[in-house]
Amino acid sequence: MVRRVHPSAPPVELYSSDFHHHPPSNHRPDHHFPNPGPHSPPPSYPGSIMVTHGRTHFVQDHDSIYNEISDGENDGIADEQGIIPVITPDRAARFNPKTINPKKRHKRRKSNPMYYTKRGCTDVACCFLFTLFIGGWAFIAVFGFMFGNPERLIHPVDSLGRRCGFNRKGGYDLTSKPYLFFFDLTTCISYSTLLAGCQTPQVCVSQCPTAVFSYLELQQYGDGSNAFIANVQQKMICQDTFDKATLVSYNLVKAAVNNGSCAKYTIPSAPVLGRCLPQFLIGAVNSLNDLQSANGSLSQLINQFGNDGGSIPNATLLNDTGNIVGNLVGSEGVLTKIAADLSNSWWQILTMIIVAGVLAFLWTVVMRIFGSLMIWSSIGLIVAGLSVGCGYCWIKWQGLRSSGATDDFSFQPMFNLYFEMPTTWLVFAIGGSIILLIVVLILLCVASRIRLGVAMIEESSKAVAHMMSTLLFPLFPFILHVLVFIMWGSIAIWLASTGDENCRKQGATGNETMNNPSCPCETLGVDPTCVYVNVTRNNERIFWFQAYNLFAFFWLTCFVSALGDIALAGAFASHYWAVDKNKDLPTFPVLRALTFAIKYNLGSLAFGSLIIAIVKFIRVILDYLDKKAEVTQNQALKWILTCLKCCFWCLEAILKFLTKNAYIMMAIYGRNFFTSAKDSFMLLTRNCIRVVVINKVTSFLLFIGKATITIGMGVIAFYWFSGKWVINGIPQVQLYYYFVPIIIVLIGSYFIADLFFDVYDMAVDTTFICFLEDSEQNDGSPEKPYFMTPNLLKILGKKNEPTKA
Numbered sequence: 001m002v003r004r005v006h007p008s009a010p011p012v013e014l015y016s017s018d019f020h021h022h023p024p025s026n027h028r029p030d031h032h033f034p035n036p037g038p039h040s041p042p043p044s045y046p047g048s049i050m051v052t053h054g055r056t057h058f059v060q061d062h063d064s065i066y067n068e069i070s071d072g073e074n075d076g077i078a079d080e081q082g083i084i085p086v087i088t089p090d091r092a093a094r095f096n097p098k099t100i101n102p103k104k105r106h107k108r109r110k111s112n113p114m115y116y117t118k119r120g121c122t123d124v125a126c127c128f129l130f131t132l133f134i135g136g137w138a139f140i141a142v143f144g145f146m147f148g149n150p151e152r153l154i155h156p157v158d159s160l161g162r163r164c165g166f167n168r169k170g171g172y173d174l175t176s177k178p179y180l181f182f183f184d185l186t187t188c189i190s191y192s193t194l195l196a197g198c199q200t201p202q203v204c205v206s207q208c209p210t211a212v213f214s215y216l217e218l219q220q221y222g223d224g225s226n227a228f229i230a231n232v233q234q235k236m237i238c239q240d241t242f243d244k245a246t247l248v249s250y251n252l253v254k255a256a257v258n259n260g261s262c263a264k265y266t267i268p269s270a271p272v273l274g275r276c277l278p279q280f281l282i283g284a285v286n287s288l289n290d291l292q293s294a295n296g297s298l299s300q301l302i303n304q305f306g307n308d309g310g311s312i313p314n315a316t317l318l319n320d321t322g323n324i325v326g327n328l329v330g331s332e333g334v335l336t337k338i339a340a341d342l343s344n345s346w347w348q349i350l351t352m353i354i355v356a357g358v359l360a361f362l363w364t365v366v367m368r369i370f371g372s373l374m375i376w377s378s379i380g381l382i383v384a385g386l387s388v389g390c391g392y393c394w395i396k397w398q399g400l401r402s403s404g405a406t407d408d409f410s411f412q413p414m415f416n417l418y419f420e421m422p423t424t425w426l427v428f429a430i431g432g433s434i435i436l437l438i439v440v441l442i443l444l445c446v447a448s449r450i451r452l453g454v455a456m457i458e459e460s461s462k463a464v465a466h467m468m469s470t471l472l473f474p475l476f477p478f479i480l481h482v483l484v485f486i487m488w489g490s491i492a493i494w495l496a497s498t499g500d501e502n503c504r505k506q507g508a509t510g511n512e513t514m515n516n517p518s519c520p521c522e523t524l525g526v527d528p529t530c531v532y533v534n535v536t537r538n539n540e541r542i543f544w545f546q547a548y549n550l551f552a553f554f555w556l557t558c559f560v561s562a563l564g565d566i567a568l569a570g571a572f573a574s575h576y577w578a579v580d581k582n583k584d585l586p587t588f589p590v591l592r593a594l595t596f597a598i599k600y601n602l603g604s605l606a607f608g609s610l611i612i613a614i615v616k617f618i619r620v621i622l623d624y625l626d627k628k629a630e631v632t633q634n635q636a637l638k639w640i641l642t643c644l645k646c647c648f649w650c651l652e653a654i655l656k657f658l659t660k661n662a663y664i665m666m667a668i669y670g671r672n673f674f675t676s677a678k679d680s681f682m683l684l685t686r687n688c689i690r691v692v693v694i695n696k697v698t699s700f701l702l703f704i705g706k707a708t709i710t711i712g713m714g715v716i717a718f719y720w721f722s723g724k725w726v727i728n729g730i731p732q733v734q735l736y737y738y739f740v741p742i743i744i745v746l747i748g749s750y751f752i753a754d755l756f757f758d759v760y761d762m763a764v765d766t767t768f769i770c771f772l773e774d775s776e777q778n779d780g781s782p783e784k785p786y787f788m789t790p791n792l793l794k795i796l797g798k799k800n801e802p803t804k805a
Contacts, residue, residue, distance in 0.1 A: 119600050119670035126610065126673075127603030130559075137552040140545050141491045148494030156180030156204070156274035159239070164204035164274060177204035181237055181276045183263040201260050203239050208276035209266035211235070215253050223249035238262040337736040344733045345721065345741045349748070352720075356713045356749035360756035361471060363705045367760075368461030372454045374704070375697055379443065379450070386436040393429035397422050446693050452795055453690075453697035456771070459789060460763035463575040466585065470571055470763070473590050474755045477564035481557060488553035495545050503530050554616045558609035565660055566605065567594040568759060570667035572766035576774075577668075577787055593667060601666055604673040608659040615652045619645060664769045683772050690772075698764045702757045709753045710746060717745040 121127075156164040158180065165178030184200045213235045221228035232247045242261040247253050256262045269276040342349075367374075400422040419425075443450075464470060504516040519530035570593025578584035586592040597605065626641045661684060662677035669676070684691050719725035721738040735741070771788055775796065778784040785800045786793060793799055 119596070121599075121603065122601055122666075122670070122672035123603030123607045125603070126607040130555075130603070130606035130610075133552070133555070136548065137491075140495070140548055141487075143545070144491050144494030144498065148497040150493055150497050157202075158204050159202050160241075162204065174204050177206050178274060179205050179208055179271045179276050180274055181205045181208065181263070181269075183237075183260070185278070201239060201263075203237065205237060205276065208269040208271055209237070210268055212265075212267050214265040215257050215262070218250050218253055235266070236262050237266060338740050341735045341737060341740050342744075345735060348720070348733065349741050349744050352713055352717055352745045353748035353752055356709055356745075357752045357756065359709050359712070360705070360753045363709065363753075364461055364464055364756065364760055367701055367705070368458055368465070371457045371461070371701060374701065375450065375454050378700070383436070383439065383443070386432060386439060390429060390432040390436055393425050393432055397425035397429055400425060446689065448795065449690050449693040450697060452792075453694040455791055455795055456694055456764055456768050457698060457701060459576075459792065460572070460760060460767050462581075463572050463763050463767065464760060466575055466581055467571055467589050469588070469590050470568060470759050471756060473568065474564065474759060477560050478755070480560040480563075484553065484556045484560060488549060488556075491549050492546060495542055495549065498542060505530060550620065551613060551617050554613035555606075555609055558612045558616075559605060562605040562609045562659070562663060563594070563597060565762060566597045566601065566663040566667050568762045569593070569664040569766045570596060572763045573664070573668045573770055576767055576770040579787070596670070597667070600670055604666055604676070605663070607673040608662060608677075612652065612655055612659060615648055615655060619648050619652070622648065660765065661769060664766050667766075668770065668773070680769065683769070683776070686776075687772055690768075694764070694768055698761060702761060705757060706750065706753045710750045713749040714742065714746045717742045 155166070156179065158164060162168070162172050162174055164174055164180050167173045167175050181203055182200050183202070215236065218228060218231060221231065228250075229248070232244055232253065236244060236247070236253070238244050238256065238261055242256065244262075247256060247262075253262070257264050268279045270279050271277075400420070503519050505519050567590055571589040574585060574589050574593065575581065622641055622645045626638065626645070629637045629641060658677055658681060661680035662673060665671065665676040665680045665683075666673070669679075671679070716725075718738075721733075721735060721741050723738075771792060774787050775798075778786050780786050780798055780800045782801060786798065788796075
């Protein structure tokens with residue numbers, strides 16, 4: 001911020017040459033003058049310096065008064081205060097006076113909303129609610145850390161809470177069953193798992209399944225036959241509390257499967273950390289034939305015996321995936337080899353990701369210089385391509401028609417025969433011509449808006465170039481996101497591991513039931529009548545605690561994103577509204593905007609992020625209900641839930657767009673969330689065509705940038721790690737699987753490029769909002785001058801009126 005002398009004050013002559021040789025003849029260094037009145041002209045002393053409240057200001061010639069001295073965040077103006085001229089020519093030589101029109105600058109800065117808007121705390125109630133919610137989250141965290149036991153999750157534990165491969169003296173002995181088997185692992189791949197855990201029975205087994213089996217194939221054997229009983233005993237996996245000897249008919253088997261006592265199917269699996277996982281996930285299958293030779297595949301069984309309402313998953317995709325992964329990796333030591341590859345190549349991977357960051361930065365410079373050329377050349381190529389395609393279709397149609405070709409649209413075994421019919425090319429020609437006409441008409445209507453979009457990109461590039469710290473700022477919210485994720489994951493694990501071991505006195509008949517008297521589990525092995533039963537916990541309470549924890553994760557992540565958005569928006573808005581981009585910008589614009597947001601707008605940020613979090617949570621609930629509805633096989637209910645999931649996905653996308661623009665308005669004016677959201681929505685609605693065009697132009701350029709950087713670094717990584725490209729002086733590492741570092745380079749390059757271009761996208765959105773506000777609030781008059789650059793003024797066909805003397 002800068003402070004200046006009242007523009008109506010009479011000028012005082014300044015002779016800088018006197019400061020290098022001798023003071024003026026009338027100079028008296030010990031003389032001080034009283035504070036003059038607001039309309040009293042100060043004495044005209046050559047070489048005098050204006051001092052207002054400790055701030056030093058130069059007084060130059062009779063045409064202008066230069067007084068631009070940085071004043072931090074103080075937005076006071078000297079025209080409301082007295083002026084004390086002090087004769088200090090020995091210090092005056094250190095300054096470089098400039099000529100500027102003070103009246104024009106004063107009026108432009110008076111209409112700057114970044115500095116002349118009164119700010120105060122907004123949405124305080126929501127800030128208080130957010131604080132209480134964090135307190136509740138802390139309570140749940142303390143509960144989980146006090147009563148949880150993560151060892152139950154680290155070691156495989158069955159549905160009864162018994163640790164697989166463990167011998168609990170006086171309780172259970174599962175040393176012969178070290179592996180955990182999931183009845184239906186596909187139910188674990190869902191949002192609902194975050195709320196209620198993996199909703200499938202889990203039992204300890206002596207070995208993981210090695211064959212494809214489904215209870216459906218039992219239909220081919222007679223009930224009670226030796227083959228039927230043998231397959232049930234050897235291939236079916238049931239809970240320990242269930243006696244498989246009772247399964248003597250197919251109807252009994254089906255009933256046991258439906259009530260969760262036995263598994264519906266098995267596929268070849270291998271143990272990973274004590275859990276039986278499909279072999280294709282860990283590279284233990286070498287080919288498709290190995291998987292399908294194991295008594296046939298699930299798909300074959302489904303084709304032969306049906307699918308019982310879709311309860312058995314189709315194995316075609318699993319087999320194909322197993323074939324691909326199996327051909328890439330070996331059957332043993334895969335994780336060890338991958339770890340060795342990463343240990344040998346980590347510095348090269350890191351170097352390539354850093355190079356991707358440099359390329360992303362250079363791309364912002366390219367967009368600034370060649371953005372207009374890239375957009376217009378792309379549009380030209382689209383029009384030219386459509387024109388050539390239409391011309392070819394018309395020529396082809398005319399040629400076939402002249403040669404006497406006939407049409408026959410009955411079924412043809414050779415599909416290319418349809419392209420020898422003139423009507424086919426006539427349809428293509430008419431359709432292409434219509435599309436070309438529509439594209440040309442649209443371009444003619446929005447040409448000026450495309451020019452505006454290109455200008456916005458150029459101005460945003462200048463803003464990023466003026467404030468390089470904005471490119472590093474995304475690391476701050478990224479670190480906060482990681483911390484939130486770690487906190488959520490830790491609480492979820494501790495909550496999932498809560499529970500109390502349940503031990504009961506053994507009855508006279510040698511059995512234990514939940515009705516028998518309880519006994520301390522510490523006496524197991526000491527008290528022969530005390531036996532282990534299971535692990536009990538309040539599942540309903542844990543369910544709601546996990547739901548609270550998940551909602552906290554959504555709210556905190558949305559809040560961190562909102563904090564990052566408003567900080568960047570405030571920085572880019574301060575650049576747009578600055579009269580002099582070099583002088584009027586704060587020293588640390590991002591930090592200043594972040595400070596303002598924390599000081600005044602935390603409640604509004606909590607409010608906006610709460611809305612997004614609620615929609616996200618509703619989507620999780622719908623997914624949870626959808627999984628529950630699969631049991632009922634109610635197609636109407638599933639259709640309704642699918643429609644609701646689609647609607648809430650769209651609603652979330654719309655709300656993200658609205659809240660992002662609300663944060664921009666909030667950064668400019670400091671208003672509450674609803675007012676900012678309403679103002680931004682109405683502003684964009686009045687300029688909807690501009691919004692669409694600029695969003696598409698920006699998205700197109702950013703897409704090209706992300707694709708170019710990601711694919712380019714992927715190609716470089718492929719040629720380097722595969723050994724096809726060798727550079728003298730740089731050691732070539734030997735890898736087991738060179739695709740692993742390539743994938744990491746691809747992911748890292750995209751992530752870095754996305755971080756850079758998210759900043760750029762926010763710069764474009766903020767500049768656009770400021771431009772719309774500027775064009776609507778100001779008219780170019782001396783009282784309300786435009787803040788936009790001359791290039792934008794030229795595109796709009798407007799200009800600022802000169803200030804009258």
